[in-house]
Amino acid sequence: MTIQGLEQALGFEIPIIVPIMLIIYLLIIIGVGLWAAGKVKNSEDWFVGGRSMGPWITALAHGSSSLGGGMYVAGPQYGWEAGASALWAAPGDVFGPILNFGIIARRMRRYTEKSKALTIPEFFGHRYDSKVVRLLSVIILIVAMVVSLLVEFMAMGILISCITGWNYTISLVIGCLIILIYTGAGGYLSVAYTDFVQSILMIIGLFILIPVSISSVNGLTGMNHGLAEINEGLATLWGEDYYLKGAPLMIAGIALVYFIGYMGQPHLIIKTVAVKDEKSIRLVPLIGACFGFVLAFGVYILGMVGRVAYPDASMLPDGNAEYIMPMLALANLPAPVAGLILAGATAAIMSTASALLMVIGASVGNDLIGFLRPNTTEDSKMMITRWSTYIFGAISGAMCFIPLFSVGVYQLTWIAWSVLSPAFIPCIVGGLYWKKGTKGGAVAAMLTGSVVGSLWYYLVQDNPNMPSLLANTHTFFAALVLAIAAYIIVSLITKKPTQEVLDMMDYAKQYEDLDGGKNTMAAGIQMNENQFAQLIAKAENSECLSVCTAK
Secondary structure, eight states: OOHHHHHHHHTSOOOTHHHHHHHHHHHHHHHHHHHHHTTOOSHHHHHHGGGOBOHHHHHHHHHHHHHHHHHHTHHHHHHHHHGGGGGGGHHHHHHHHHHIIIIIIHHHHHHHHHHTOOSHHHHHHHHTTOHHHHHHHHHHHHHHHHHHHHHHHHHHHHHHHHHHOOOHHHHHHHHHHHHHHHHHHHHHHHHHHHHHHHHHHHHHHHHHHHHHHHHHTTHHHHHHHHHHHHOGGGGSTTOGGGTTTTOHHHHHHHHHHHHTGGGGOHHHHHHHHHBOOHHHHHHHHHHHHHHHHHHHHHHHHHHHHHHHHSOSGGGSGGGOGGGHHHHHHHHHSOHHHHHHHHHHHHHHHHHHHHHHHHHHHHIIIIIIHHHHOTTOOHHHHHHHHHHHHHHHHHHHHHHTTOGGGOSOHHHHHHHHHHHHHHHHHHHHHHHHHOTTOOHHHHHHHHHHHHHHHHHHHHHTTTOTTSOHHHHTSOHHHHHHHHHHHHHHHHHHTSOOOOHHHHHHHHHHHHHHHHTTOTTOSSTTOOOOHHHHHHHHHHHHTTOOOOOOOOO
């Protein structure tokens, strides 16, 4: 798409201040990223920020990394296409951070610090005492992350093209290069600090754009009336022509993609590893939930407003609803403010893309190379990690032009999450909470979740040749249920974990005990420094752990 297509749809020329705002913003982000890069002293800094991230940086980085282009571009697109039924997906972005940090964070933070695991595949390798599990998780992770990354690159190309009028291909390449520069330079520190800046801009932008856009269609009442005039089902939770009626498993999948899906996304779980202490963990879910509420519900409502303002696809550039958000911003706001909003949208995309890139690079440099060449020096790992970031970023950018991935930004987001989260959720949650979970179960869950997640959308979902129950089952729901079943069944019939792993699980569980959480065995437990040192020594010697109580 060129700027002529967008301006023709809008009916006016885009003021020069809009691209100027974007350029200024991009320069600021590069500066912040390079500044953070100067703080990287070792691999722990690059992979998990030295495990020193506070609650605000962690929460906002988690929120901006989870939403990104999948929300700012794809969210309004889905809201335009599905109407009010898109709101089924919104609660997941509110409760997803709560589940991620409420269920996983405490035990994951303690387990990975003690086992010195810097990545999720490394955690898998230790928890399941298996190089095969670690290697398989790396392969699945890289494939799914590359697909997720191309979603962000596509969204980046769309927005930069809208703002500057440059050719889509040029816009995409420039966006890719900027993200690669600051991510490759500073790793997690760059990602965390730039995410913090970007998330603030995202919130400000939506607080301005949402009420103004709703007002432009005579409020929520006018929006609902407008949707009903186009198609009665659009104003209901059942969608256009009521297609979701009688399809509870489709609704379950739409809701669970983000509600539970957060717990299977390594670029989000790594935030739990990098948080500095238990006090920070307590604050993160609340901050993240508020952030998710504003963004998740807001972007879908923007899409619904866009459907009323532009009811026919022929009114959109290239007939594509992915341009709804920039069109609403440019049509309803003063040019400088619209430039700020679009810079915020670009921020969201860059935030997620950089987080994905970092996980890909870490998986290759730390996990794959660690598997193939265990004696690789730290400096060599860092060099390989950075080059992997650049290479896979370029591969993902090139994949944007493959017809197989032309199904749309929102659909690709679902596919990527449906491949990765179902494969990892049983292994992560089971690995932290279920002592009977085995490496055989982990392999079975990963293979089942990833294969079903990658094929169901294309072969089964909405396929009229399939039985209605299967055709009306969402890809994510099918993959998750089958992966959990595979994990449990195979774990029950295979050899149980080693005593060392069981001791580590006990050690991780005591994080709640040491915090005075619900599992505390006696009220008023206190622990002096000598008792704590004895507990750590027992963990290092792989002895059976016991809770230290005060005398």
